[in-house]
Amino acid sequence: MSFKIAIIGAGSVGFTKKLFTDILCVPEFRDIEFALTDMSEHNLQMIKQILDTIVASNKLPTKVTATTNRREALTGARYIISCVRVGGLEAYADDIRIPLKYGIDQCVGDTICAGGILYGQRNIPVILDFCKDIREVAEPGAKFLNYANPMAMNTWAAIEYGKVDTVGLCHGVQHGAEQIAEVLGAKSVSELDYICSGINHQTWFVDLKLNGRKIGKDELVAAFEAHPVFSQQEKLRIDVLKRFGVYSTESNGHLSEYLPWYRKRPDEITKWIDMSDWIHGETGGYLRHSTETRNWFETEFPQFLASAEKPIDPAKRSNEHASHILEALETGRVYRGHFNLKNNGVITNLPADAIIESPGFVDRFGINMVSGITIPEACAATCMASINVQRMSVHAAISGDIDLLKLAVLHDPLVGAVATPEEVWQMVDEMVVAQARWLPQYADAVPAAKERLAKSTVKTREWAGAARRNVRSIDELRAEKAALEQAV
Template sequence: MKEKIVLIGAGSAKSNNRKTGGHISMNTKRETRTKTRPSSNKKAGGFRIALIGAGSRSFGPKVIRDILLSSALCERGVELVLMDTVPNHLLENERYAFRLMEQLGRRITVTKTTNLEAALRGARFVITAFEVDRRLYWSQDFHVPRKYGFKQVFGENGGPGGIFHALRNMGPIMRIAKTMERLCPQAMLLNFSNPEHKLCEAVSRLSGIRAVGLCHGIHIGQSQVAEILGMAPHEILVRACGINHFTFFQTIKGVATGEDLYPKLRAAERRARWTTKWHDVALGRVMLRVFGLWPSPSTNHYGEYIRWAPEFMASELHYYYDALEGEPWVTKNIPDFVYTIETAPTNCAWHPKPEDNRPAIKQEHAAETVRPSSELAIPIMEAVLLNRSRDLEAVNITNRGTIPNLPTNMVVEVPARCDARGLQAVPMAPLPEPIAALMRTQASINQLLIEAFAEKSKMKLLQAILLDPTVDSYKQAVLMLNEMLKLQQDLLPAFK
């Protein structure tokens, strides 16, 4: 039997968490016409790689590119399956795959399907990266809790917004996991969808599927540290642990010398201007001074888990709208997403021209200009299938004692090694107690949230919300919960 690698919901990217588009279908019956471009090098024991929800102009092409740049995988004979519910978007990425295949001189087979079971049957790897109408629901996740007084800074992975984001995505990812249990129980699930740790923990608690969450946030923190030290990122070695979007560097060393760079970082941070990149690192600088370790990736991420983060972030620009004109999810006039204040579109035209809001697929014009991404999905596949040992800077997996002072069954983000045996976490030192205490609260929230999802328990969902650091009113929490359940009822379990 051919081995398959499946990408579920390629319609969104985790790059800087700017997840756009995203079309995912759990349809297991409807089948589209399949278009095939035969391969000239099909081999017994080759791989079938499927991108399901493959209409993205960001994440879809990135994975296609990484696959085609892997000679190790392509030489085994690859059949690439594209899956999406929007035919036009799917066709764009199919054409992109053909163009890049010709450009690189690869010969693989490309097919299409809308059938989840057909894609998963016999798969060896499943990659998930999906969202449903991301901007609309994120604007709800962000603004509704703030309306009730809960000043979350981002509303993506933490805070009440992160709780509802997780609930919306638990349905699709658990349907995928349950289908995998029937059709490919030995497959490894590689997840790019947020909230990483909540979704991976749901899969690990509610199914028998091995789930691994992938995020490149560690590189953001590494670049910050390098900049403060006046070095290039590749000149420093970092090792971090914690939970996704809330990790701390236990090790910062010079690559060439092996020197511990923490003393130099502390001294350089003390000399630095406070206003430099305030929105990204001011909170991190305070945490370094108070808790002793540098956090990653940036304020808008780890600030989601800290009650006093709002004083370090101008969150009001995020999905800003005039309340007099009505809520954007009612008017359908979704405002600008603002990742950080530095990237806010403040110096721009007053009246932008109407345009397709899907980012254009980058076209490469010469084979030597095509470069792989920094994502770890393909390197993990190569390591597992070819038994090539690979060090991984950050993966989200069940703790099992890797971080000694965090619960054993919570999903944590840690470095790991990968080979034919799978992933083996690198043991870490205990985190400083104040940091561990913040993360243990998140462990309890995640456990209650997953139980609420599985049991359709509104009471356990309320318990999880009341544990969140940003929530300071029981009455307002209940009112917010009721409004969010009504707004998002089409995508949530029927809580009772």
């Protein structure tokens, strides 16, 4: 087989390498072309060196090109994969820092909540530019695979306004299943059968079987509470399981910021989180992790390059959906996964226009979703709160309507639990002004926002958050890695 895959945001070096090696685990894909594109020439050249080393070490005919010209990379592509972060870590830091001034303490801030909504405002104009290029220069009928957050908003915009065949992909379901398999004592996650349904990062294990035996709420709660690690790292998630009756796919830290109950009072936050790793709820945890990862990669690049000389091992192919979807579409070998697409009746008690995450099967005919799923009422209610915010956020990003943007932020569950309308109005003004270079649709609204900020009497505070850790130096990361290796 010979076709072209374009990866936008290929400077996300570690993730691009994973996708690349996964795809080359498919024997029929040896002769394909990968076209890498990114705004950073520096990052592009680093990842191209790594991928070229993989190709040479494995004696493959695979072609790898790299260019900052996105349209050139997309020309003739059959598949386009996006893993972009518009605004980079600079804008992301504001997504965390500015809401903290108003008492809004986020762990990740890239899906909804104040940070996720503004992230969507930065992404959506760029996503529509991608879609325009795909329609004009990619292979007819090209498929757009979006890995970038905010998943639902990006996918919603690409399908509804970009008019491109799009699927959103995430790994939260797989990670949740791995946890469940472990607490239930399964030898492998393959012993577990499950149906997960909801929306991205709020997907629920609505049906669960271990070796054909149905697993109920009480057994699952007991298993998690007995686990020596998860009982501490997933306290909030276990509490939601007890109250809702089903387990959420999303991590403790992520889930905490989608709900209005656990992060609204600083003295309560530490009760529900765990500081052993960023993903369990630390303030700005993913921002710290991302900063450390970037610094680590820059410094340790020779080691990353050396590791690329190892042979590709199909047994180590990851559970990221992209390679399995491409394999199913191209070869007809059926793949079952959980995909983000427009609902259109797949989940009976969520709106038709929402982007849902639910099971589907892939073959030569495309992605075929399992329809007629009804999720528990409490799960639907929680998803609905986010869907309404996502819908308003997408419409605001498309129209550049700053008033609609403020209403979207106001209706966010955690923001609404913490901030007053007056505080929300000022916070959005401050975020739009700070990020104006990435928000072209709000250019006309920025001068008035600056004037309002100059006259504002709303009080804020400089605050690091309830559970903040400092970014670790390279030396600290090396020492920690050495200690872990010694312990093993």
